[in-house]
Amino acid sequence: MKKVIIIIALIAGVLAFQAIRPESGLIEQAAADTMDVNPNGSSELSLLMRDMQKYTNQAKADLKAGKTPAPFPAAFNKLFTAKISENNTKSDFYNQFGELYISSVKSYASSTTENRVETYNNMVNACLACHSQHCPGPVPVIKKMKVE
Ligand code: HEC
Known part of the structure; x- marks a missing residue:
């Protein structure tokens, strides 16, 4: 029984990871900001x-x-x-x-x-x-x- 729980937990973990990764926009946004000469964005x-x-x-x-x-x-x-x-x-x-x-x-x-x-x-x-x-x-x- 324990094994099943662990496997379910692992699958859930992988799914959660996939959910963060996709083109959420967060990653693109961070890349756009680094195009600026100032790392924190220009005032x-x-x-x-x-x-x-x-x-x-x-x-x-x-x-x-x-x-x-x-x-x-x-x-x-x-x-x-x-x-x-x-x-x-x-x-x-x-x-x-x-x-x-x-x-x-x-x-x-x-x-x-x-x-x-x-x-x-x-x-x-x-x-x-x-x-x-x-x-x-x-x-x-x-x-x-x-x-x-
Ligand atoms: C009244 C004060 C003042 C005058 C006049 C002034 N500067 Fe600045 N300058 C600053 C300050 C303060 C900063 C920093 C801005 C910040 O950190 O937000 C700065 C930043 C800069 C930067 C860096 C901008 C960047 O990309 O971060 C350049 C280049 C610059 N000034 C050029 C000039 C030139 C050329 C002139 C004249 C045509 C000039 N400054 C006149 C106060 C001044």
């Missing part, structure tokens, strides 16, 4: 940073090609409200650095050919100023964005 602020980085790279290309700057992207105002990663914090000066950056982008976007290089570099310096207190990782990449 709102990280995603915004990547847009800011794109804008700056485009600005540098435009500068070299003699094109007029793209207008100030209103979405950058989210800098003050976008959620930071859970393992990260904003310093007491975060908002001041943010304002400095926003006004530097506006100056660049409305620059003339005379002050375009200067306003562009001010914008990159505003990234660096905030990054001197937050998230040091991207600093070497940001430094390379400057124009002679």
